Amino acid sequence: MTQPFREIQKERICPCGSGLSYGSCCRPRGIKWGTNAEGSLVKQIKLSDDTAEMLEEHLKQLEQDLGRPLQDDDLLFPELAAMDEDELTATIIKHLTGAGIDTAFIYAFQQTGLLITEENQERVPNADRSLWDQAVADYRAMQN
Numbered sequence: 001m002t003q004p005f006r007e008i009q010k011e012r013i014c015p016c017g018s019g020l021s022y023g024s025c026c027r028p029r030g031i032k033w034g035t036n037a038e039g040s041l042v043k044q045i046k047l048s049d050d051t052a053e054m055l056e057e058h059l060k061q062l063e064q065d066l067g068r069p070l071q072d073d074d075l076l077f078p079e080l081a082a083m084d085e086d087e088l089t090a091t092i093i094k095h096l097t098g099a100g101i102d103t104a105f106i107y108a109f110q111q112t113g114l115l116i117t118e119e120n121q122e123r124v125p126n127a128d129r130s131l132w133d134q135a136v137a138d139y140r141a142m143q144n
Contacts, residue, residue, distance in 0.1 A: 005044065007034040015041055016125030026125050045123045104143075108135035 008015070010023025015033045018025050022033060032044040047055065063070055075081050080088060089110070096106050109115055116124055116132045124132070 004037040005032075005034045005042065007032055008041075014125070015043070017127035018125065020126075029122050031123055031125060043125075045120075048119055104136045104139040107139040108132050111135040111138075 008022055010021065010027055012022050014020050014022040014025035014027075016026050016031070026033060030046050034042060034044070036042050059070060059076070062074075062076065066074070070076075083091065093106060093110070096109065105115075112128070112131045112135055114124070114128055114132050116129065121129065
């Protein structure tokens, strides 16, 4: 189920919006930008070992549930397919709250659509990280 990917040239301005060259911005941090088979710009971020292991377990369970190997057009999270964006966001917020996540981070997720953690922060483009940091700061300022 691997999709064709052609990495952009490192001299190109980074698509993350930082204004820096790709070779000195996202690429050294393991964030790859390129084009897919349709020519659309896509971002690839290496999963942590723990996340990759959890995803692999999920895929095995999904194959077992389907009773066959996965195909290219299979949904990896079919239970989410019926949800609209608002319902999905509400579900994520419910789980973040239940897990005791800092309310400033939940607010930042609501404002940016990002979930930045200590584990993934080095893989997040600078422009996205700036948006996240500003949302966290805004929430903390509203609380004072």
